[in-house]
Amino acid sequence: MDRLRIPTVTGIDVELRIAGPGGRSLAFLIDWHLRVLLALGWIVAAALLSRQPASPLSSGGTVGYFAVGAPAALLYSLYHPVLEIAMRGRTPGKRIAGIRIVRADGGMPSAIQLLVRNLFRLIDSLPFLYAVGLAATMLTKQAVRIGDIAAGTLLVYDPDGDPALDDTRLLQGVERLGLERASLAVELVARWPELSPDARAVLARRLLARLGKPPDDGREPELRERLEALLTLPEPRS
Amino acid sequence: MSKTARWIESRLPAWREAARQAEAVERGRSASAADVLGVVRAYPEIARDVAIARALAPSAPLTRRLERLYLVLHRTLHERPRRLPHEIASLFLRDAPAAARALAWHIVWVTALFFASATAGAWLVNQYPEVVGLFASEAMIEQVQAGRLWTDGLLNVVPSSVLAVSIFTNNITVALFALVVGIFYGLGTAYIVGMNGMMLGAVFSYTAQHGLAVRLLEFVAAHGFVELSVVMIAGACGVSLGEALARPGHLRRAEAFRRATKRAVPLLVVGAVFLVGAGLIEGYVSPSPAYPFWARLAIGFAYLGLLVVVLSGALERLVRRRRRLPAASGEGPAQMRRVARN
Numbered sequence: 242m243d244r245l246r247i248p249t250v251t252g253i254d255v256e257l258r259i260a261g262p263g264g265r266s267l268a269f270l271i272d273w274h275l276r277v278l279l280a281l282g283w284i285v286a287a288a289l290l291s292r293q294p295a296s297p298l299s300s301g302g303t304v305g306y307f308a309v310g311a312p313a314a315l316l317y318s319l320y321h322p323v324l325e326i327a328m329r330g331r332t333p334g335k336r337i338a339g340i341r342i343v344r345a346d347g348g349m350p351s352a353i354q355l356l357v358r359n360l361f362r363l364i365d366s367l368p369f370l371y372a373v374g375l376a377a378t379m380l381t382k383q384a385v386r387i388g389d390i391a392a393g394t395l396l397v398y399d400p401d402g403d404p405a406l407d408d409t410r411l412l413q414g415v416e417r418l419g420l421e422r423a424s425l426a427v428e429l430v431a432r433w434p435e436l437s438p439d440a441r442a443v444l445a446r447r448l449l450a451r452l453g454k455p456p457d458d459g460r461e462p463e464l465r466e467r468l469e470a471l472l473t474l475p476e477p478r479s
Numbered sequence: 480m481s482k483t484a485r486w487i488e489s490r491l492p493a494w495r496e497a498a499r500q501a502e503a504v505e506r507g508r509s510a511s512a513a514d515v516l517g518v519v520r521a522y523p524e525i526a527r528d529v530a531i532a533r534a535l536a537p538s539a540p541l542t543r544r545l546e547r548l549y550l551v552l553h554r555t556l557h558e559r560p561r562r563l564p565h566e567i568a569s570l571f572l573r574d575a576p577a578a579a580r581a582l583a584w585h586i587v588w589v590t591a592l593f594f595a596s597a598t599a600g601a602w603l604v605n606q607y608p609e610v611v612g613l614f615a616s617e618a619m620i621e622q623v624q625a626g627r628l629w630t631d632g633l634l635n636v637v638p639s640s641v642l643a644v645s646i647f648t649n650n651i652t653v654a655l656f657a658l659v660v661g662i663f664y665g666l667g668t669a670y671i672v673g674m675n676g677m678m679l680g681a682v683f684s685y686t687a688q689h690g691l692a693v694r695l696l697e698f699v700a701a702h703g704f705v706e707l708s709v710v711m712i713a714g715a716c717g718v719s720l721g722e723a724l725a726r727p728g729h730l731r732r733a734e735a736f737r738r739a740t741k742r743a744v745p746l747l748v749v750g751a752v753f754l755v756g757a758g759l760i761e762g763y764v765s766p767s768p769a770y771p772f773w774a775r776l777a778i779g780f781a782y783l784g785l786l787v788v789v790l791s792g793a794l795e796r797l798v799r800r801r802r803r804l805p806a807a808s809g810e811g812p813a814q815m816r817r818v819a820r821n
Contacts, residue, residue, distance in 0.1 A: 247553070251526035255550050311644065329505075347550070349558050353744055363659045387662065390733050391740040411541065415484040421536030428540040 247347035271334030276320035361388030414472035497521035574745035576792035585715035596676025601684035647758025654713035665721020716743035
C-alpha cells in the first residue's frame with residue numbers, strides 16, 4: 242500500500258498509509274446509508290406530523306415543500322460537504338472506517354477544497370454507482386477520485402487513537418524486554434478484549450516465542466498471565 | 480532502571496501534556512495562549528523523541544504513538560488560520576475579479592459560442608418551424624400556438640417562494656455542471672453552452688413567429704442578463720479546466736487541472752450567489768404583472784451592473800478608497816506611512 246510522506250521542518254518525516262478503494266468504499270457505503278436514513282427519517286416524521294389536523298404541514302403546498310421536500314433534499318445533498326467541513330475532513334462513515342481527508346502535504350484541507358471535492362461528485366458518480374470515481378481510485382497511484390485530483394486532497398488512514406498504552410507496565414517491561422518487545426507486549430495486553438480469542442492466542446504465542454519464552458499449549462487466560470508476568474518487575478529484595 | 484526506562488519515565492508527563500494541548504488547540508478558539516505556546520514548544524521536543532524512539536524501536540507501538548502525537552502537533556501548527564468573514568470578503572473583492580481577469584478570453588469565446596448557437600437555433604426554427612419540438616416541450620408549443628406564453632399565470636400555479644428556490648437551485652446546478660463537465664477536455668461545457676444557446680434562439684424565434692417575442696423578452700429582462708452571464712462565466716471556467724487537461728504546459732496534467740479548478744472556484748461561488756438573486760427576481764418580479772417593462776429592464780441592468788462591478792474589481796477599489804488603503808501593488812512607502820498614521 243502506498244504511503245504519504247509528510248516532510249517537516251525538523252527533518253523528522255512522518256508517513257501515513259493512503260486509503261485505497263476498499264477503505265473509501267466502506268466509508269462511502271456507511272455515509273450513504275446514513276444520509277438516506279436521515280432524509281427518509283425527515284420525510285417520515287413530516288408525514289406523521291401532517292396527519293395531525295392542527296399541523297401546518299397538513300395543508301401541503303408551499304409549507305409542505307419548505308418543511309418536507311427541501312430539508313430532506315438538503316440533508317441528502319449537503320451531508321458530505323457540511324460534515325467534512327465540521328468534522329475536519331471526516332464524516333461518520335470515514336470515522337468508522339478510520340480514514341480522513343488530508344491535503345497533499347498532510348495538512349487539513351480548507352473549506353473550499355472540501356467543497357470542490359464534493360462538487361466533482363457530479364462526475365465521479367457517472368454513469369451509475371460511482372463507477373468513474375471507483376475506477377479512478379483503482380487506477381491512480383494515490384487512490385484518488387476526480388474530485389480529489391481537482392481539490393488536491395487524498396484519503397489516509399488515521400484511526401481515532403491507538404489503544405492507550407499502560408505506561409507503568411511499559412516502564413517495567415522495558416527493564417526486562419527492551420522498548421520494542423515491551424511495547425508490543427503492552428499493546429497486545431491492552432487490545433486483548435477487542436481481539437478474537439483465536440487471534441489473541443496466535444499473537445500471544447508468537448510474541449512469547451520471540452521473547453524467548455517458548456509457548457506451551459496453555460489456554461488463553463494463561464497466555465495473558467504469562468505476558469503480564471513478563472511485563473512485571475520482580476519485587477525488590479529487602 | 481535502564482536508560483530507556485528513565486528516558487520514558489522522564490518524558491511521559493511531557494507527552495501527556497503535549498497531547499492535551501494539541502487537542503485543545505486543534506479544537507479551535509477556546510484554546511488558551513499557554514496551550515498554543517505549549518504546542519509550539521512541544522513540536523521540536525516531540526520530534527526529538529520520535530527520532531530517539533525510532534532509533535531504539537522502529538516498529539514499537541510507543542514509536543507509533545509518538546509519531547501520531549507529532550503528526551497532530553504538525554497539523555495543528557501548520558493549519559491555516561480560519562477567518563471566514565475575511566475569506567468571504569476576499570472572495571468577492573480579490574479572488575473572483577482576479578479569476579475573471581485571468582479567464583477574460585475564455586468568457587469572450589464562450590459568449591461568442593453561446594450567441595452563435597442562439598443564432599443557429601433561431602435560424603433553424605425560422606426556416607423549419609417544425610423542429611421546435613427538439614427545443615421546447617409539447618405543452619409549451621401548444622400554449623404559444625394558442626397565443627399565450629407558458630409563463631403566463633405562473634404565479635397562479637406555483638407560489639413565488641417555491642418558484643424562486645426551484646429556479647435558483649436548478650440554475651446553480653446547471654452552472655456547476657457546466658464547470659465539472661469541462662473535464663471532458665472542455666467538450667462537455669461547449670455542448671452545454673451550445674445547447675442552451677440553441678434552445679434560447681429557437682424559443683425566441685418560435686415566439687416571434689407567433690408575435691410573443693416581446694412578451695418573452697419582458698419576462699426575462701429582469702433576471703435573464705445575470706442568469707445568462709453566470710452561465711457564460713461557469714462555461715468559461717469549465718473550458719479552462721478542459722484547456723488545462725489538453726494543454727497542461729510544463730505542469731503535470733493533474734496539477735494543471737487542480738490549479739485551473741482552484742482558479743475557477745471563486746468565480747463560481749460569486750456566480751452562484753448572483754444566481755440566488757436572479758432566482759428570487761425570476762420568482763417574484765418576472766412573473767408578476769405589477770412590474771412594467773422599463774422597471775424590469777432597470778432591475779436587469781442594475782443587477783448586471785452589480786455583477787460587473789464585483790468582477791471588474793471596482794468593488795475592491797471602492798472599498799480601498801473608503802478605507803484609504805493602498806492598492807495591492809504599485810503603491811509607494813509614502814502612502815503606506817499615511818495609512819499607518821490613519
